[in-house]
Amino acid sequence: MSQTAHTIEAVHHIGMTVASLETALRFWEAFLGKPARWTTVLDRPYLSRVVGYPNVAINAAFIDLPGGGVIELLDYRVAGRTANADATANPGNVHLCLKVADARSTWQRAVDCGAKPISPDGPVAIDGGPNIGAQAAYLRIHDGITLELFQTPRKDRSA
Template sequence: MGATTFAGPATNIHHVGMSVADLDGALTFWRAFLGTEPRWRTVLKGSYLGRHVGYPGVRIDVAFVDLPGGTVLELLDYDVAGKEALAEGTANPGNVHLCLAVDDARASWHAAVAAGARPLVPEGPVEVDDGPNSGAQVAYLRIHDGITLELFQPPGR
């Protein structure tokens, strides 16, 4: 999909955030898959934070990971009682996925599996056979916390 200019209230993607159960565990996947260290890791605890996220007095162990293309992935481990894992099925309302464009879907799929991802299709990426992305190679994998990572190799690569 090409770049689009908007005249609306947003100007750009600043970051994508994912709540995680264990920040070290999530970073283990991203380090292995991307081969890079997080840009920044800290504990957020500012006075504004509880009001901002709806948990007064919260502390959040957080890391920022640079994704290819310039988007920052913010991994957040909230220090609150009663956290519950969400159902991981992609058909569940509220479920989101992160899609990364790749040059070689099969090689990226193998790298993700080696880093700890669980493939939804055990034989690897499938070919898109309909619509505007016909000929593309795609794969859904589950990473830490049941989050879905999609790999997308554009048609013709």
Template sequence: MKVTGAHHTSYTVSNLERSLEFYVGLLGCQVIWQRENRDQYFRDIVGYPDSVAKMAMLSIPGSPHAIELIEYIVPRGVSADVRTKNVGSSHIAFLVDDLRSGYEELCAAGVKFRSPPVAITAGANKGAWAVYLTDPDGITMEFFQPPKTETKS
């Protein structure tokens, strides 16, 4: 078998509606589909024989990659310590075009950031800007503004 690409990143959330307000309402993702899933194939994949989940698949503007949000109704999930230092934590990095203004808008909306935008001063991403933020469940994500490329005339 050969990996040929990436389809989606999935996050388990405590409240799907609240998460949709964040990912759609604040970040600008779009709902591809949303439904309650009791299907046997889903139960087989996740390994919970009686599972019931509220689910949504979201498109990310400008990207073929999607985000799947799952709220388990049965079995009910518990919160995990998903801080970035902990084994098993992960994050998605969203490309943005104006990190400073996005940061200010989302701060005003109550979104929690680890820091103000940070200039990357060394390494492969030198000249870029980045910042970590968290969704309503404390799941970390990153906004990444690539370095500006100069056009030659």
């Protein structure tokens, strides 16, 4: 097999399993300021083979992110679902990091849309390592999912 066959080309989408599609859409549509590109019920026979749930049906929505990428919100119609603990340190916890132009105003927008800040004072200045001078903030959104906002260091404009 050639090396090309194993080449990763790009991120296709980021999937998030949610307890309520409506609740998740309320946050993302308000936060991004635009509606989902597509909402549907996914229930084709191939899907059961992919996800491992016989005869599965999933309420789904697809939301385009600025700069490319898609968030896929998935509300599985199966019995016995349980929420994951929302602590970032728990194994299996994943976060979505969005690069933003202004961490403070984007943080405030997320809070206004219902996100719960980890640091109540807002974005934190990074004071060491390769991202020195940047700002970052973690927030909890629907279903305990962690959203990170990351503002790259501002360039010295006097140079």
